[in-house]
Amino acid sequence: MTPALDNVFAALADPTRRAILAMLLEDDMAVTDVAAPFDMSLAAISKHLVVLSNAGLISQEKRGRVKWCKLEPDAMREASVWMQGFGQFEAVNLDAFERFLEAEIQIGVDIPSGNEQDM
Amino acid sequence: MTPALDNVFAALADPTRRAILAMLLEDDMAVTDVAAPFDMSLAAISKHLVVLSNAGLISQEKRGRVKWCKLEPDAMREASVWMQGFGQFEAVNLDAFERFLEAEIQIGVDIPSGNEQDM
DNA sequence: GGAAACGTCAACCAAATGGTTGAATATCAG
DNA sequence: CTGATATTCAACCATTTGGTTGACGTTTCC
Incomplete structure (x- = not known):
């Protein structure tokens, strides 16, 4: 089951997380590289990535010591569909x-x- | 300026609020009538309506002692556009x-x- | 082996969220 | 005026959220 709309919209409600998604649009990235542009601890970004991951908006795959983050369009598409159905x-x-x-x-x-x- | 995406997505993240929006899709409604189907105090619904209103997702107009709630599509469309621009x-x-x-x-x-x- | 890089975990904190109840404010109806 | 209806306000509460810091486990490199 794809994560609930609750999680998707809640994840999208934070500007840091939306910025992360925008970055991942360009390319898959390691956690450290995702964190680099933000004026915030790595741990904080790591938490944001968990939120995005729980929402199904990204996936994370660990290769060696590096964890790669990848955009997963399905969840956002589902949210978009909800909106589309909206009238x-x-x-x-x-x-x-x-x-x-x-x-x-x-x-x-x-x-x-x-x-x-x-x- | 339309309210920030933050507010729109945050407002959409709650199932009660999404249900309210779906109700308003059918027709404009008074606050009391919006509240009726929910197992929750009127005050709670009133707060939800404030959140939706701050997000620009609805507008409220008071006529007499009744406050009418009306769907405002622009905010959601803007969010949808953000998603569309997403790739x-x-x-x-x-x-x-x-x-x-x-x-x-x-x-x-x-x-x-x-x-x-x-x- | 030892140090550096990558990332998470745990504990903590302040602020926001979502709910309650009871009182207060308007407005309408008789 | 009185009472009922419609809605919000204020205070309170528990939980979640978004951030911090420091310690911890892995993996890589020399």
Whole structure:
């Protein structure tokens, strides 16, 4: 079971943790390197990483003495889906639809234009 | 300025508050009516509503002795945008696309099944 | 083997969170 | 005016959170 939305949102509520996620977006990182830019003890960062890990937002794998941190998109996607299911999202759905078309253009589906709602 | 992501995500981290948002999705509600389904004091719900309000997720307008609570999509959309900007989102686009199809079912396109992820 | 690097653990602390109860404040209805 | 309804306020409490420091266990390197 993926971790509860509680954990995901709680993990995302901290700016340090969001910054860490943004860093991991670029590449996997060792704990020490994650901690480097922050004005905070290594132990504190280690705790933040535990929180992110419990939320399923990252995974950690130890190789030798180095523990590598890796972004795990699924948890955040689940949170995003909860939001999507939320209603205000005509705009976002439309937007997602457009992104979908751009990203997957080669699928070649043809959307009959008569059914479109106004935008 | 819209409230910080900190506040939005923190507000979303509580299941009671998420349930309240889901209720407000259906319709605007008075505080007392929001509180009704919960096994919790009215004061507690009132506090939750303050949290949601500070996060910008709802607005409250007092008319007479009744304070009406209304969903405010912007804050959540901003959080969603933060997530979207995050990178992992081919998957979410797909999901949004499927939702789009469900909502607009009469389009009748055929989704290639190779892209599905298990949940 | 011994020292340095990597990371966590344990104890501690201050502040925030989520709940309670009871009193207080408005507003409406008769 | 009186009483009921709607909501918040204030004080309190237990738990969680986000940080610190110092000791500890591993792994690597010479």
